[in-house]
C-alpha cells in the first residue's frame with residue numbers, strides 16, 4: 001500500500017512532464033533588440049534554453065544574436081528589414097544576402113535557420129503602399145537564392161504580414177466572408193500561390209489587444225478567449241474569441257485565393273503591460289493563460305480544428321527605444337521586463353499552474369543610484385522644470401507616466417523625479433546626466449512606489465565587455481561563425 005501511495009504522485013509527475021513539456025518546446029518568441037541597454041545575447045539564449053523555448057524570430061540577421069544561437073539547436077527565423085526589400089529585387093544582392101546571412105551559419109554546430117522573413121508587415125495600411133512593388137520580387141529572389149544555395153528544402157522564405165491585409169466586408173463581418181483587402185487582393189493571391197508552391201507558410205501577426213485598444217465598445221471577454229456570452233455566430237459556428245475569428249478570416253481569404261490548405265504561422269501574438277489602461281500585467285496574464293490553455297489542447301480553430309499551431313509570442317523583452325507612434329504601450333510588450341525578469345505568472349504548458357518563466361541569470365546592473373528632483377531648488381530654477389522634464393522625456397522613456405500606466409497619478413514632483421531618473425539611467429548614470437539646471441540630485445534611496453518602479457538600468461554591455469575582455473576579444477562561437485562565413489564566401 002505504501003508503495004502505491006508513493007508511486008501515484010510520481011506517476012502523475014511523470015505524466016505532467018510528458019504532457020507538459022512538448023507545449024513549451026513548441027513555443028516560439030520574438031527577440032527584438034530596440035532597447036537602449038541590451039542583455040548580452042548569450043544571456044538571452046540561456047534564458048530561452050532554461051524555459052524550453054525552441055523557436056525564435058528575429059527582425060534582422062545581426063551577427064551577435066546569431067553567434068549566440070549557434071549550437072543551441074533553437075529554430076531561427078532571420079529577417080530582411082523593410083528598408084532592404086528594394087535592394088533584394090536585384091537577384092545578385094539577394095544571393096549575397098543568403099550567402100552571408102543564411103549559408104554561412106549552415107554547418108555542424110551552426111544556427112538552425114528555418115525561415116527567412118522577407119520584410120516586416122510591409123503591407124501595413126499605415127505604410128501607404130511604400131513596399132507594395134518590392135516585396136514579392138524580393139520574396140521570389142530570396143527563395144530562389146535559398147534553393148540555389150542548396151538549403152531551400154529546409155529554409156523557407158515567408159512574409160510576416162499584419163492581419164490588416166485581410167478583412168470581412170462591413171455588411172457581412174463573419175470569418176467565413178474573409179477576403180484579402182480589395183486593393184491588394186491580386187498581389188496577395190500571387191504571393192500566397194507562390195508560398196504554396198515553395199512549401200512555405202503564410203505568416204500573420206494577430207493582436208487581440210489592438211481590437212480592444214481605442215475601442216470601448218469591444219467586448220472585453222472576447223479578447224481573452226472567454227467570450228461565450230457574446231459569441232460571433234457564423235452559420236453553425238460560434239466564435240468565442242477574437243483570435244480564432246481573426247485566424248479563420250485569414251483561412252477563408254486563403255481559400256478564396258485558391259490555397260485553402262496553406263499552413264499558417266502566427267508570427268506575433270501577445271499583450272503589453274504598461275502605457276494604456278488595458279495594457280496591464282493582470283490582463284497580459286489572463287490573455288496568455290487563455291492562449292496557452294487553447295494551444296495545449298491542440299484545439300486549432302473552427303475552420304482548422306485539431307491542429308498544432310506554430311506561434312511566436314510578441315515579445316520576449318521590453319524595448320525602451322521602440323517608436324511610440326502606435327501608442328505608449330509599444331515599449332512594454334515583453335513577457336520579460338527590460339532586465340529579462342518575468343512580469344507575471346505564466347504556465348506555457350496551458351495547465352494554469354501558478355508558475356513563472358525562468359528569468360535571465362547573472363544580469364549586471366548599474367549601481368543602486370537614482371536621480372530625482374531636488375525639492376530644495378530655488379524658485380528661479382524651478383521655473384525651468386517643465387523644459388527639463390520635457391528634455392528628459394524626449395531623450396528617454398516616460399511612457400509609464402502616461403494615463404492608465406503604472407506611474408500615472410504621482411504629483412508634479414514625482415513626475416519630474418521619474419523623468420530625471422529614466423534619463424539618468426539611459427545615460428549610464430553619467431555625472432552630467434543628473435544636472436537639469438541644478439534641479440536634480442542623486443540619491444541612494446529607492447524612490448519607487450507600490451506600483452511605480454524607478455528602475456536601475458543594465459550595465460552597458462559594450463562598455464562592460466570592453467573592460468572585461470578587451471575590445472579585440474571574440475567568443476569562440478563568434479570566431480567559428482566568422483570562419484564559416486569566410487569559407488562560404490570562397
Ligand SMILES: *[C@@H]1O[C@H](CO)[C@@H](O)[C@H](O)[C@H]1NC(C)=O
Pocket residue numbers: 060061062079080081096097100101
Ligand atoms: C546580413 O544581414 C545584416 C543584418 O540584417 C545586414 O546588415 C547585412 O547587410 C546582410 N549581409 C548582406 C551581405 O546582405
Ligand SMILES: *[C@@H]1O[C@H](CO)[C@@H](O)[C@H](O)[C@H]1NC(C)=O
Pocket residue numbers: 126127128130
Ligand atoms: C502615410 O500617409 C500619412 C497621411 O498622408 C502620413 O501622415 C504618414 O506619415 C505616411 N506614412 C508613411 C510611412 O509614409
Ligand SMILES: *[C@@H]1O[C@H](CO)[C@@H](O)[C@H](O)[C@H]1NC(C)=O
Pocket residue numbers: 129130131132133
Ligand atoms: C509601383 O508600381 C506602379 C506601376 O509601375 C507605380 O505606378 C507606383 O508608383 C509604384 N509604387 C511605388 C510605391 O513605388
Ligand SMILES: *[C@@H]1O[C@H](CO)[C@@H](O)[C@H](O)[C@H]1NC(C)=O
Pocket residue numbers: 196197198199258259260261262
Ligand atoms: C499547394 O496547394 C495545393 C492545393 O491546396 C495542394 O494540393 C498542394 O499540395 C500545395 N503545394 C504544396 C507544395 O504544399
Ligand SMILES: *[C@@H]1O[C@H](CO)[C@@H](O)[C@H](O)[C@H]1NC(C)=O
Pocket residue numbers: 401402403409410411412415
Ligand atoms: C504627471 O505626468 C503625466 C504624464 O505626462 C500627466 O498626465 C500628469 O498630469 C502629471 N501630473 C502632474 C501633477 O503634473
Ligand SMILES: *[C@@H]1O[C@H](CO)[C@@H](O)[C@H](O)[C@H]1NC(C)=O
Pocket residue numbers: 377378381437438439
Ligand atoms: C540654478 O541654476 C543656475 C543656472 O543653471 C545654476 O548655476 C545654479 O547652480 C542653480 N542653483 C542651484 C541652487 O542649484
Ligand SMILES: *[C@@H]1O[C@H](CO)[C@@H](O)[C@H](O)[C@H]1NC(C)=O
Pocket residue numbers: 343406450451452453
Ligand atoms: C518592480 O520591480 C520589482 C523588482 O525590482 C518587481 O518585482 C515588480 O514586479 C516591479 N513592479 C512593477 C509595477 O513593474
Ligand SMILES: *[C@@H]1O[C@H](CO)[C@@H](O)[C@H](O)[C@H]1NC(C)=O
Pocket residue numbers: 036037426427428460461462463
Ligand atoms: C555604451 O558604451 C559604449 C562604449 O563606451 C558607448 O559608445 C555607448 O554610447 C554606450 N551606450 C549607452 C546606451 O550608453
